Amino acid sequence: MCSNCSIQLSPQDTEAFAGSLLGILNNGATAMMISIGHRTGLFNALHETGACNSETLANSANLNERYVREWLGTMTTSGIVMYDPSTGLYSLPNEHAMLLTNAPDATNMAGFMQWISVLGDVESEIVECFHNGGGVPYSSYERFHDVMAEHSDGTILGGFDQGILELIPGLEQQLIEGIKVLDIACGKGHAILELARRYPNSQFVGVDFSEEAINDARISASAADISNVEYEIADVSKLNYSNEFDLITAFDAIHDQRDPATVLSNIKNAMSNDGIFLMQDIAASSNVEKNIGQPLSPLIYTISCMHCMSVSLQQGGLGLGAAWGKELALTMLDDAGFVGVETHDLPHDIMNHYYIAR
Ligand SMILES: C[S@@+](CC[C@H](N)C(=O)[O-])C[C@H]1O[C@@H](n2cnc3c(N)ncnc32)[C@H](O)[C@@H]1O
Structure with a gap:
């Protein structure tokens, strides 16, 4: 029970709230990494290169491989980039690229994520x-x-x-x-x-x-x-x-x-x-x-x-x-x-x- 109001919360509500807080934490972290992907050109590079490993992606974006691999870790585990463990290749689905790159006709939402870092x-x-x-x-x-x-x-x-x-x-x-x-x-x-x-x-x-x-x-x-x-x-x-x-x-x-x-x-x-x-x-x-x-x-x-x-x-x-x-x-x-x-x-x-x- 909320101490100052009459809203009754069940244990399931509390569990759902904990899950929601976890989601907020992961999404906040991912937003910063999307901002970095936007600023470094990684989304455009992955879209243009197609399925590739971290080294190829780092080379095509002219970036440091170790950082690119860690970024790919966030992108993969958050469901933005797809990873095939049998080949070690990462790819950006076209449907995601339309919202994250500067491809013609794209509505680039990656740029908006920069606000999180600017405010941080x-x-x-x-x-x-x-x-x-x-x-x-x-x-x-x-x-x-x-x-x-x-x-x-x-x-x-x-x-x-x-x-x-x-x-x-x-x-x-x-x-x-x-x-x-x-x-x-x-x-x-x-x-x-x-x-x-x-x-x-x-x-x-x-x-x-x-x-x-x-x-x-x-x-x-x-x-x-x-x-x-x-x-x-x-x-x-x-x-x-x-x-x-x-x-x-x-x-x-x-x-x-x-x-x-x-x-x-x-x-x-x-x-x-x-x-x-x-x-x-x-x-x-x-x-x-x-x-x-x-x-x-x-x-x-x-x-x-x-x-x-x-x-x-x-x-x-x-x-x-x-x-x-x-x-x-x-x-x-x-x-x-x-x-x-x-x-x-x-x-x-x-x-x-x-x-x-x-
Ligand atoms: C949210 S930004 C919008 C800028 C621009 N209109 C746009 O859409 O990109 C607000 C702008 O207001 C300017 N600004 C705030 N107070 C002002 C003032 N008293 N006189 C002139 N510019 C001001 C800031 O420098 C900033 O560029």
Whole structure:
């Protein structure tokens, strides 16, 4: 019996719970090894090489055999890679490769596993915050912008052809003819770089306060020889554009703000009279009980606690957290003066809602 509630647990429940904890431990460990497989190119190499032993795989990926063999141990015992003891050969089934490699048409989930390691890096700082409050600065997350950009390439760049642009009727035609677009907290700027490439008559501006991310964004634009995009290093809570942009986008960029209410109000001011705000933000409810049973809830609260909430708190901010939820998002959009707000979900991106506001 639970000491503070009336839920009665049977011995079988306790046994099942122990099994579930064991599964969590194994899955957490495997997630880190999947991240390593992604970063070292091992999944691609195994897929391309076909059935092979650890030495052949290490050679084809240009890696150390002893480490590759241990990695194969995790992959084999977790059911990701198949092993034939009679030949000593390992293989990656095509059906698994479609979810773990960069093969054409693959939905690469291996990249997502990098979050576990990125967050693991700051565990001690987060433990300190549990004792003393405060937060963790962006600078503590060594690979944050790289992993974020890779993550967004999947959901946003991939999503431009999977319904994002169609959410706003007539938008594509406007982009073809030429409009002004602002991307708030653009990170490494891939989203508007892609739009700038597709729509040369439109003008794009990306703003982020990370020097590292904006420098990378500028390098990408110049390498691609795209001149209708510019990037600014600036704090979006201090933006003073007025009545200037026909479309403003914020991809996964409002909930972790220090002062999200001011940022939303700055966005409203920066929009032209018939301008549109497209906000992609985490799909969750503001009420924890409604998030129970949703497939990504534990991940969302973890990323929030170990990054989104804590980077905001570190700046003396609100610390909304990634699970601020649809209810609060709609209230805050309303408070900032937006009207006609619509919320959409797209099948390619189960982690986010898409809000259209005018
Ligand atoms: C979760 S990331 C999203 C980045 C990008 N939109 C994407 O989808 O890849 C949030 C971004 O917000 C930026 N950011 C946070 N607070 C900011 C502020 N006050 N002004 C400008 N950028 C900010 C961070 O540097 C980071 O790049």
